[in-house]
Amino acid sequence: xxxxxxxxxxxxxxxxxxxxxxxxxxxxxxxxxxxxxxxxxxxxxxxxxxxxxxxxxxxxxxxxxxxxxxxxxxxxxxxxxxxxxxxxxxxxxxxxxxxxxxxxx
Amino acid sequence: xxxxxxxxxxxxxxxxxxxxxxxxxxxxxxxxxxxxxxxxxxxxxxxxxxxxxxxxxxxxxxxxxxxxxxxxxxxxxxxxxxxxxxxxxxxxxxxxxxxxxxxxxxxxxxxxxxxxxxxxxxxxxxxxxxxxxxxxxxxxxxxxxxxxxxxxxxxxxxxxxxxxxxxxxxxxxxxxxxxxxxxxxxxxxxxxxxxxxxxxxxxxxxxxxxxxxxxxxxxxxxxxxx
Numbered sequence: 490x491x492x493x494x495x496x497x498x499x500x501x502x503x504x505x506x507x508x509x510x511x512x513x514x515x516x517x518x519x520x521x522x523x524x525x526x527x528x529x530x531x532x533x534x535x536x537x538x539x540x541x542x543x544x545x546x547x548x549x550x551x552x553x554x555x556x557x558x559x560x561x562x563x564x565x566x567x568x569x570x571x572x573x574x575x576x577x578x579x580x581x582x583x584x585x586x587x588x589x590x591x592x593x594x
Numbered sequence: 595x596x597x598x599x600x601x602x603x604x605x606x607x608x609x610x611x612x613x614x615x616x617x618x619x620x621x622x623x624x625x626x627x628x629x630x631x632x633x634x635x636x637x638x639x640x641x642x643x644x645x646x647x648x649x650x651x652x653x654x655x656x657x658x659x660x661x662x663x664x665x666x667x668x669x670x671x672x673x674x675x676x677x678x679x680x681x682x683x684x685x686x687x688x689x690x691x692x693x694x695x696x697x698x699x700x701x702x703x704x705x706x707x708x709x710x711x712x713x714x715x716x717x718x719x720x721x722x723x724x725x726x727x728x729x730x731x732x733x734x735x736x737x738x739x740x741x742x743x744x745x746x747x748x749x750x751x752x753x754x755x756x757x758x759x760x761x762x763x764x765x766x767x768x769x770x771x772x773x774x775x776x777x778x779x780x781x782x783x784x785x786x787x788x789x790x791x792x793x794x795x796x797x798x799x800x801x802x803x804x805x806x807x808x809x810x811x812x813x814x815x816x817x818x819x820x
Contacts, residue, residue, distance in 0.1 A: 515681055516618035516630045518741055547678045547703045551742045554705055575676065583678035585705050 504567075505532035510541040513549030521549060525556040534567040535560060536592070542572075545579040557589060620683055621733040626726050628683040628698060628733050633671045635684055638694060640666055642717045650779060651755050652715050656682065656699060679703050681742070685714075685730045687721065695721040698730040700738050700747070708745040710738055714761070728761045732803070735765065735796050745793040752777055753785040766799040767791045 507528055513521050528535060537553070539545075553570065560566040569590045572580065580586035617629040642648055643657040643666075664670040674682050680701035684694045696716040703710040712735065716727045738744040749767060751758045759769075767789040775783035 512675070514630070514675055515620060515683070522741075544672075544675045545678060546675060547681050547700075547705065548741055550678045551705055555743065579676065579678040583703070583705055585678075588706060 504534045504536055504569075506536045506538060508538040508541065510543075512544035513539075513542055513552065514544050514546045515548045518548035518552055522552045522555060525552055526559070529556050529559045529568075533560065533563045533565060536569045536571060538571045539576045540571060540573045542576055545576050547583065550579060550583050550585055554585060554588060617684065621737055622688070623729045623733050624688070625724065625729045626685050626687055626695070626733070628685060628730060628737070631671065631674060631682050631684055633668065635694070636660075636666070636668060636671060638717075639670075639697075642697075642715070645717065647719075648715060648717060651752070651758070652713070653752070653777070654697075654713060654715055656680075656697070656701070656713065657715075678705075681734070681737070683730075683734060683737075685716070685726060687724075687726060691718070691721065693718075695726055696730065698727075698734045700734060700742070700744075703742060703744075705742065708743060710742070710744055710747055712747050712749040714758070722757070727758070728764050731761060732765050732799065735791065736800055739793055739796055747791050747796070749789045751787045751789065752779075753787060759787060759789070762789045765791070766795045768795075 505528060507525075509521070509524070511517065525537070535556075537556070542549075557568045560568040567590065569592050570576070571592050571594070577586070577591075580589065617632045617635075619627050619629045621628045639657065639660050643661045648654070648657070660666060660670050664673065674680070680699055680703060682697060682699040685696040685698055686694050695718045696714070698712075698714045700710040700712060712731060714727045714731045714734075716722055716730075735747050738747055747767075748770075749758075749762055750773070751762065763769075768791065769787055770790045771788040773786040773788060776786040777784045
């Protein structure tokens with residue numbers, strides 16, 4: 490290996506981005522799980538933008554956990570959440586926050 | 595309304611659910627259906643919370659919280675909607691009742707560990723002993739397994755509440771222990787019985803009863819928080 494060689498670069502698999510709006514609660518959980526599932530099926534690396542979420546209950550957190558586990562089973566799978574205050578509070582309150590990768594950018 | 599944006603492939607794709615005042619029916623059985631809580635339901639909670647019979651038989655922390663912590667405030671609805679440790683559903687009879695007959699909820703939900711506690715409150719005395727509570731408990735247990743990924747559900751019952759104990763046993767719960775003299779009713783101490791059921795036992799009940807959940811299509815629509 491040439492110690493003087495310059496930095497190397499390679500293109501990684503693209504990161505899919507989803508943005509969810511509105512309440513992720515019992516009344517919408519079936520649709521949320523469907524939407525997340527559809528995208529997780531097609532995207533091993535996913536950023537889920539939750540900045541516009543207005544409510545999050547146990548069913549919403551469960552849907553995110555389900556997506557997290559599905560992605561985690563895939564090679565190089567990665568699910569990153571971009572939470573707002575409501576989502577952060579719910580993840581803390583449900584003691585699930587450690588299960589997720591969060592990005593606050 | 596819930597919408598989703600796919601920012602890589604298709605630009606904005608959406609799935610709107612128009613708000614409806616009656617809540618969303620999450621699950622339907624032979625006798626009852628379970629729907630989401632709505633703001634007008636707080637009027638019912640207001641009636642139920644002062645019922646001394648319910649207080650003695652159930653001692654619901656949910657109702658007590660509405661009265662004593664939230665002072666019956668409308669903000670209680672938003673608090674419940676945003677509570678990631680419980681799912682509260684309203685029990686409606688499929689026939690013969692114009693008002694909801696009670697509340698059923700999973701609370702103290704531990705999603706990572708996969709367990710939660712069950713509370714069933716049938717508030718209308720005329721609705722008691724009709725199997726409504728049994729079915730409501732069964733339906734929300736299926737919901738807990740299917741939607742929340744639970745592998746265990748627990749329930750506690752005062753020793754004098756034989757009806758609730760029988761309901762749990764009919765749903766496959768097993769008595770797992772006794773909390774000796776754990777409840778004080780103002781006059782004396784009573785034992786509290788602890789019941790539990792595991793996921794495979796819930797599935798056995800489901801196969802026996804041939805009720806499949808959740809619904810293929812939800813009925814009604816989600817609503818924005820107030």
